[in-house]
Amino acid sequence: MLTEVREAPARQERKTATRVLVEHHDVLRGLLRKLTETPRSEPGRRRALTDELFDELWMHERIEEDIFYPAVPRLTPGIAAAWSEHRQLTDQLTALTRADPGTERFDRELGVLHDALRSHAHLDEELQMFPEIERFADEELLIDLGGRLQARLKRLRSSRRVRAFLRLERALLRRTAR
Numbered sequence: 001m002l003t004e005v006r007e008a009p010a011r012q013e014r015k016t017a018t019r020v021l022v023e024h025h026d027v028l029r030g031l032l033r034k035l036t037e038t039p040r041s042e043p044g045r046r047r048a049l050t051d052e053l054f055d056e057l058w059m060h061e062r063i064e065e066d067i068f069y070p071a072v073p074r075l076t077p078g079i080a081a082a083w084s085e086h087r088q089l090t091d092q093l094t095a096l097t098r099a100d101p102g103t104e105r106f107d108r109e110l111g112v113l114h115d116a117l118r119s120h121a122h123l124d125e126e127l128q129m130f131p132e133i134e135r136f137a138d139e140e141l142l143i144d145l146g147g148r149l150q151a152r153l154k155r156l157r158s159s160r161r162v163r164a165f166l167r168l169e170r171a172l173l174r175r176t177a178r
Contacts, residue, residue, distance in 0.1 A: 017068055017145035018130040024060050024153065025121040031056060032114050046101035055166050057093055057117075059156045061086050063149045071145055075136045078129035085120040092116050097170055098177035 015023075031053040038045050065086065069079050092113045099106040134142065156162050 014143050015146040015150065016134070016139070016142035017071075017149055018134055018142065020146045020149045020153075021060075021064065021068065022126055022130070024056075024063075025126065027056055028053065028060065028117060028121065032110075032117065035110060036114065040102045040107070043100070043102040046106070050097055050101065051170055054093055054097055054170055055163075057089060058166060058169075059153060059162075061090070062156060063152050067148050067152060068145060071141070072133050072137060076129050076132040078124060078132070081124065082120070082129065085116070085124065089113070089116055089120060094173055097173045 031049060035046060035049045035053065038049060040046075065083070069082065073079050092109065096106065096109040096113050099109045
């Protein structure tokens with residue numbers, strides 16, 4: 001009798017919290033790039049990409065604010081600034097969401113959001129805050145946080161209730177723009 005050999009299911013790669021966050025920054029940057037490259041003549045595609053960016057940025061802020069920042073507050077002075085930068089990003093994303101995607105105003109709001117996200121994610125977090133955290137934090141803590149961040153992001157993305165909430169939020173923002 002032959003013994004059936006089965007491969008073990010692929011184990012989720014153990015990533016540090018900073019790696020998970022950088023990868024999610026890459027998702028946000030990719031959405032911004034697609035949005036920037038989509039011409040005004042495609043307002044429906046621009047609206048869909050804006051909605052996706054809205055959702056992903058909202059989820060990104062949740063995982064950072066609920067899990068990451070509270071776990072590492074004493075490792076870097078950048079945490080306090082990061083909280084306020086999230087408020088700025090939210091305000092700018094609100095302005096973009098309210099703008100008509102076929103207009104010059106939308107392009108201006110998109111440019112401001114692009115600059116704000118670049119400043120927060122790349123300059124402040126990836127180049128300053130994350131290296132400090134990696135230098136002072138225990139690697140097991142960062143791996144544990146990475147797993148928690150990945151799990152929470154997966155739950156948020158798959159939650160029908162979260163998706164409904166975000167659709168409603170975007171609709172209300174657009175309605176109040178008139």
